Amino acid sequence: MWRAGRRTAQDASTLAQQIKTLSGVTLGHDLAPRGVWKSDRPSVQAERVQGNALAAVLRTTAIHEAAWRLTQLPPPGTVMVPVNQRGKRQIQVSVSHPVLHALSHTTGSHIEGLAAVTWEALVTVRETLNQAIGHELVLTPDDALFLALLQVKTDANRDIATRLAQVEKTVTRTPETVLPALVLAANWYDNAAREIDITRRNTVNHPGFVPVQPLRVPAR
DSSP states (O other): OTGGGGGSOOOHHHHHHHHHHHHHHTTOGGGSOOOOOTTSOHHHHHHHHHHHHHHHHHHHHHHHHHHHHHTTSOOTTOOOOOGGGTTTOOOEEEOOOGGGTTSOOOOEEEOOOSSOOOHHHHHHHHHHHHHHHHHHHHHOOOHHHHHHHHHHHHHHHHHHHHHHTTSOOEEEEOOSSOBOHHHHHHHHHSOGGGHHHHHTTTTOSOTTOBOSSOEEEEOO
């Protein structure tokens, strides 16, 4: 199921949501370890031992998938291809991540969408990944797995920190009336040339008529 998602076109927001969803798998009650007691029948003990091992595999696989998809996020500042223009032009983003060097995944992929991942999305991804990995670090009794998870956490945080340094923090602003993006950019930033900061991050059908609706724009 997780790998099937790689065969479909993804935009940055979808990939970020997948990272959060996969991280959430590790925190679910269904995959929590079950106690194995000496007073239980041998068959019950064996069932719980095997169930705990399977749950651990699912949790760590979910963490691995989340970390892998982090590397698939488009670089900050990348201008993505609109959905209605797919087939006309593609931007190929080749990425590499230290955590995944030993794995057999192909890191090159075609990523299409409307915009690169936002500052807020990156912060949320960092929080959910750290929570998921921290939770698994407490559960694992295996030293090698503990160290591997710790390395994933270190590399993921380094990756996100690099992206955050290149992404502007955004806020929500609503125009008082329908105006051209040029006018809004001049009013908000004293620079009409920054109209692309408004149109690129939002669904604006025509830059000359920006609707009266909340817009995600750079904070400064």
